[in-house]
Amino acid sequence: MRTRLATGFAGLLLLDVILMLVMLGTDKNLQTDFGATAQYYLHWYGVLLLGVVTLVLAALILATGGRSGSKGNTTSLGRTSLVAGAAWSFVAIIAMVGILATYKQVGFASASLFAQYLFGVSAYPGTLSYIPWLYDLLLGMFLVSAIVGVAAVVQDRRGARPPVDAPQG
Numbered sequence: 001m002r003t004r005l006a007t008g009f010a011g012l013l014l015l016d017v018i019l020m021l022v023m024l025g026t027d028k029n030l031q032t033d034f035g036a037t038a039q040y041y042l043h044w045y046g047v048l049l050l051g052v053v054t055l056v057l058a059a060l061i062l063a064t065g066g067r068s069g070s071k072g073n074t075t076s077l078g079r080t081s082l083v084a085g086a087a088w089s090f091v092a093i094i095a096m097v098g099i100l101a102t103y104k105q106v107g108f109a110s111a112s113l114f115a116q117y118l119f120g121v122s123a124y125p126g127t128l129s130y131i132p133w134l135y136d137l138l139l140g141m142f143l144v145s146a147i148v149g150v151a152a153v154v155q156d157r158r159g160a161r162p163p164v165d166a167p168q169g
Contacts (some may be wrong), residue, residue, distance in 0.1 A: 005152040006061055006082055012145040013058035013085060016092075019138045020051035029117075033076035034107055035128055043099075043106065050092055057085040079156055086149030092142045096135070 023030065024047055030084040033041040064078035103114035118135045 005148070005155055006078070009082070009145065009148045009152045010061040010087060012062070012141065012148055013054050013089075013094065015164050016138065016141050016145055017051050017055045017058065020047055020054070022131070023047060023138065024051070027101045027134070029128040029130050032128070036107070043102075046095075046099075050095065053088060054092070057081060057088055063087050079153075082149065082153050082156055086146060086153050089142050089149050090144035093139065093146060096139050096142065134169060 024044060026033070030044050030047065031039050031041060033043070060081035061078075064075060064081050100111045100118070103109075103111045106114065108114040108117070117127065119139075121133045121136070123130070123132045142152055
Protein backbone atom coordinates (compact mmCIF):
# COMPACT_ATOMS: atom_id res chain seq x y z
CA MET A 1 0.00 0.00 0.00
CA ARG A 2 2.81 2.38 0.87
CA THR A 3 4.35 1.87 -2.55
CA ARG A 4 1.02 2.51 -4.31
CA LEU A 5 0.43 5.74 -2.42
CA ALA A 6 3.96 6.98 -3.17
CA THR A 7 3.54 5.96 -6.82
CA GLY A 8 0.18 7.74 -6.95
CA PHE A 9 1.78 10.84 -5.50
CA ALA A 10 4.52 10.73 -8.12
CA GLY A 11 1.86 10.28 -10.79
CA LEU A 12 0.04 13.39 -9.57
CA LEU A 13 3.28 15.35 -9.69
CA LEU A 14 3.77 14.15 -13.27
CA LEU A 15 0.26 15.37 -14.12
CA ASP A 16 1.25 18.73 -12.63
CA VAL A 17 4.27 18.76 -14.96
CA ILE A 18 2.10 17.97 -17.98
CA LEU A 19 -0.25 20.84 -17.10
CA MET A 20 2.74 23.17 -16.79
CA LEU A 21 4.05 22.05 -20.18
CA VAL A 22 0.65 22.78 -21.73
CA MET A 23 0.69 26.20 -20.06
CA LEU A 24 4.21 26.94 -21.25
CA GLY A 25 3.32 25.97 -24.79
CA THR A 26 -0.07 27.67 -25.11
CA ASP A 27 -0.10 30.81 -22.96
CA LYS A 28 1.08 33.64 -25.21
CA ASN A 29 0.65 36.13 -22.33
CA LEU A 30 3.01 34.11 -20.14
CA GLN A 31 5.49 33.77 -22.99
CA THR A 32 5.67 37.45 -23.90
CA ASP A 33 4.46 39.51 -20.90
CA PHE A 34 1.17 40.13 -22.69
CA GLY A 35 2.92 40.91 -25.96
CA ALA A 36 5.32 43.48 -24.50
CA THR A 37 8.54 41.44 -24.79
CA ALA A 38 10.05 38.91 -27.13
CA GLN A 39 9.75 35.31 -26.08
CA TYR A 40 10.45 34.25 -23.34
CA TYR A 41 9.40 36.32 -20.36
CA LEU A 42 10.63 35.95 -16.76
CA HIS A 43 7.36 34.42 -15.50
CA TRP A 44 7.63 31.77 -18.24
CA TYR A 45 11.01 30.74 -16.82
CA GLY A 46 9.47 30.62 -13.34
CA VAL A 47 6.87 28.10 -14.52
CA LEU A 48 9.61 26.18 -16.33
CA LEU A 49 11.67 25.98 -13.12
CA LEU A 50 8.59 24.88 -11.18
CA GLY A 51 8.06 22.14 -13.75
CA VAL A 52 11.68 20.95 -13.77
CA VAL A 53 11.85 20.67 -9.97
CA THR A 54 8.48 18.91 -9.88
CA LEU A 55 9.64 16.47 -12.57
CA VAL A 56 12.88 15.69 -10.73
CA LEU A 57 11.02 15.04 -7.47
CA ALA A 58 8.45 12.81 -9.21
CA ALA A 59 11.27 10.81 -10.80
CA LEU A 60 13.03 10.46 -7.43
CA ILE A 61 9.84 9.25 -5.77
CA LEU A 62 9.24 6.74 -8.56
CA ALA A 63 12.85 5.56 -8.44
CA THR A 64 12.98 5.18 -4.65
CA GLY A 65 9.36 4.69 -3.59
CA GLY A 66 9.25 0.99 -4.37
CA ARG A 67 12.53 0.11 -2.70
CA SER A 68 12.45 -1.34 0.75
CA GLY A 69 14.86 -1.17 3.62
CA SER A 70 15.76 -4.15 5.75
CA LYS A 71 12.44 -4.07 7.65
CA GLY A 72 10.27 -3.52 4.58
CA ASN A 73 10.20 0.25 4.98
CA THR A 74 11.07 2.88 2.44
CA THR A 75 14.77 3.69 2.27
CA SER A 76 16.09 6.94 3.67
CA LEU A 77 16.34 8.43 0.16
CA GLY A 78 12.79 7.32 -0.59
CA ARG A 79 11.50 8.90 2.60
CA THR A 80 13.44 12.10 1.89
CA SER A 81 12.04 12.28 -1.64
CA LEU A 82 8.49 11.83 -0.32
CA VAL A 83 8.95 14.60 2.24
CA ALA A 84 10.60 16.87 -0.34
CA GLY A 85 7.81 16.22 -2.84
CA ALA A 86 5.10 17.01 -0.30
CA ALA A 87 6.92 20.15 0.87
CA TRP A 88 7.50 21.22 -2.74
CA SER A 89 3.77 20.88 -3.45
CA PHE A 90 3.08 23.39 -0.68
CA VAL A 91 5.84 25.70 -1.97
CA ALA A 92 4.25 25.55 -5.44
CA ILE A 93 0.83 26.44 -4.00
CA ILE A 94 2.29 29.38 -2.09
CA ALA A 95 4.16 30.55 -5.21
CA MET A 96 1.06 30.25 -7.39
CA VAL A 97 -0.98 32.38 -4.99
CA GLY A 98 1.95 34.67 -4.14
CA ILE A 99 2.46 35.54 -7.80
CA LEU A 100 -0.47 37.93 -7.38
CA ALA A 101 1.96 40.30 -5.67
CA THR A 102 3.67 40.82 -9.05
CA TYR A 103 0.58 42.37 -10.62
CA LYS A 104 2.40 45.65 -11.41
CA GLN A 105 5.21 43.76 -13.12
CA VAL A 106 2.76 42.32 -15.65
CA GLY A 107 0.81 45.54 -16.20
CA PHE A 108 -2.28 45.07 -14.03
CA ALA A 109 -3.62 47.96 -11.96
CA SER A 110 -4.37 45.75 -8.95
CA ALA A 111 -3.84 42.27 -7.56
CA SER A 112 -7.57 41.58 -7.88
CA LEU A 113 -7.48 42.25 -11.64
CA PHE A 114 -4.48 39.93 -11.98
CA ALA A 115 -6.40 37.34 -9.95
CA GLN A 116 -9.33 37.67 -12.37
CA TYR A 117 -6.94 36.94 -15.22
CA LEU A 118 -5.26 33.98 -13.48
CA PHE A 119 -8.29 32.38 -11.84
CA GLY A 120 -11.03 33.28 -14.30
CA VAL A 121 -12.78 30.53 -16.21
CA SER A 122 -13.22 32.70 -19.28
CA ALA A 123 -10.60 34.68 -21.16
CA TYR A 124 -9.67 38.05 -19.68
CA PRO A 125 -10.55 40.88 -22.10
CA GLY A 126 -7.74 42.21 -24.25
CA THR A 127 -5.24 39.42 -23.65
CA LEU A 128 -3.43 37.14 -26.06
CA SER A 129 -4.46 33.52 -26.46
CA TYR A 130 -4.33 31.24 -23.42
CA ILE A 131 -6.43 28.55 -21.73
CA PRO A 132 -8.24 30.53 -19.00
CA TRP A 133 -9.00 27.69 -16.57
CA LEU A 134 -5.57 26.05 -16.81
CA TYR A 135 -4.08 28.00 -13.89
CA ASP A 136 -7.04 27.02 -11.70
CA LEU A 137 -6.64 23.39 -12.69
CA LEU A 138 -2.91 23.45 -11.97
CA LEU A 139 -3.45 25.02 -8.55
CA GLY A 140 -6.14 22.44 -7.76
CA MET A 141 -3.87 19.61 -8.88
CA PHE A 142 -1.06 20.88 -6.65
CA LEU A 143 -3.53 20.95 -3.74
CA VAL A 144 -4.45 17.32 -4.43
CA SER A 145 -0.76 16.46 -4.83
CA ALA A 146 0.07 18.08 -1.49
CA ILE A 147 -2.69 16.16 0.31
CA VAL A 148 -1.66 12.83 -1.22
CA GLY A 149 2.00 13.65 -0.56
CA VAL A 150 1.31 14.28 3.13
CA ALA A 151 -0.69 11.04 3.28
CA ALA A 152 2.21 9.15 1.68
CA VAL A 153 4.67 10.63 4.19
CA VAL A 154 2.40 9.81 7.14
CA GLN A 155 1.85 6.28 5.88
CA ASP A 156 5.56 5.79 5.34
CA ARG A 157 6.36 7.02 8.85
CA ARG A 158 3.77 4.69 10.35
CA GLY A 159 5.30 1.82 8.42
CA ALA A 160 8.75 2.73 9.75
CA ARG A 161 7.76 2.16 13.38
CA PRO A 162 8.46 -1.23 14.89
CA PRO A 163 5.32 -3.27 15.63
CA VAL A 164 3.89 -2.72 19.12
CA ASP A 165 4.21 -6.40 20.11
CA ALA A 166 7.68 -6.84 18.61
CA PRO A 167 10.37 -7.75 21.11
CA GLN A 168 12.85 -4.97 21.74
CA GLY A 169 16.33 -6.24 21.94
